[in-house]
Amino acid sequence: MIAQNWKCAECGFIAIGLFPPDSCPKCQAPRSSFETEHDWCFPREETDAVISACWKVTYGLYMVSSIDGEKINGQICNTLFQITSDPPRLAIGINHNNLTHEYIEKSGVFAASILGTEDMRIVRRFGYRSGRDFDKFKGVPILRRRTLCPIYEKAIGYIECSVIEDKTVDAGTHSIFLGEIVGGERFKDEEPMTYSYYYEKKSEQG
Numbered sequence: 001m002i003a004q005n006w007k008c009a010e011c012g013f014i015a016i017g018l019f020p021p022d023s024c025p026k027c028q029a030p031r032s033s034f035e036t037e038h039d040w041c042f043p044r045e046e047t048d049a050v051i052s053a054c055w056k057v058t059y060g061l062y063m064v065s066s067i068d069g070e071k072i073n074g075q076i077c078n079t080l081f082q083i084t085s086d087p088p089r090l091a092i093g094i095n096h097n098n099l100t101h102e103y104i105e106k107s108g109v110f111a112a113s114i115l116g117t118e119d120m121r122i123v124r125r126f127g128y129r130s131g132r133d134f135d136k137f138k139g140v141p142i143l144r145r146r147t148l149c150p151i152y153e154k155a156i157g158y159i160e161c162s163v164i165e166d167k168t169v170d171a172g173t174h175s176i177f178l179g180e181i182v183g184g185e186r187f188k189d190e191e192p193m194t195y196s197y198y199y200e201k202k203s204e205q206g
C-alpha cells in the first residue's frame with residue numbers, strides 16, 4: 001500500500017495518506033468528500049523536481065542472465081542490490097515483458113555478472129534488444145557455475161542466486177525477485193561500471 005493524494009471535492013484541500021482523513025481539516029467536509037487525485041503521492045507540478053532527484057540515486061550495472069532448459073538469455077540491469085548479508089540475499093527489478101523475466105520465473109535462478117568500465121559493448125548488446133530477436137550470447141565468452149546461468153567471462157565477478165519462493169513482488173511494470181545467493185567470485189580488482197558512468201560515456205561517444 002502506498003500513500004495517495006486525497007482531494008476534498010468541497011474546497012480542494014489535498015491530504016496525503018493511505019486513507020482520506022475523517023474530515024477535511026480546512027472546510028470540515030466529511031471523509032466521503034475525498035477522492036484520490038492520481039496514483040502518485042506528489043502534485044503534478046513537482047514532477048520535474050522529483051525526477052531530477054531520482055536521477056541522483058546511484059546504481060551499478062550488471063548483466064543478469066537466466067536459463068530455460070538448454071536456452072540461455074541475459075539483459076542489462078541497474079536495479080540490483082544486496083539486501084541482506086546474513087543470509088546473503090540479492091534483489092533485482094526485472095520488467096515483466098523481458099525474456100529474462102520469463103526465464104527467471106521458469107528456472108528460479110539467475111546470475112549477475114558485475115560489469116567493469118570497459119564493458120560498454122556488453123551494455124549495448126544486452127540492454128536494448130530482446131533475446132527473442134537474436135542470440136545475445138553469440139560470440140560472447142561465458143562460464144557456467146552452480147546455477148548454470150551464463151556468466152560473462154571477462155566481468156569483474158559474478159553472483160548467482162536461487163529465487164526465494166513466494167517472495168517475488170509485483171511492482172507494476174517490474175517484478176522484484178529476491179534471490180538467495182548460492183555462489184559468487186571476484187575475477188579482478190577493477191572499478192565496477194556505474195549507471196551514471198555508462199550514461200556519461202554514452203553521451204560523450206554520441
Ligand SMILES: Cc1cc2nc3c(=O)[nH]c(=O)nc-3n(C[C@H](O)[C@H](O)[C@H](O)COP(=O)(O)O)c2cc1C
Pocket residue numbers: 061073074075076077078079080093094095097098099100101123126127128129130131132174198
Ligand atoms: C543502462 C540500462 C539499465 C537497464 N536496467 C534495467 C533494469 O534494471 N531492469 C529491467 O528490467 N530492464 C533494464 N534495462 C532494459 C533491459 O536490459 C532491456 O529491456 C533488454 O533488452 C531486455 O532483454 P530480454 O528481453 O532479452 O530479457 C536496462 C537497460 C539499460 C541500457
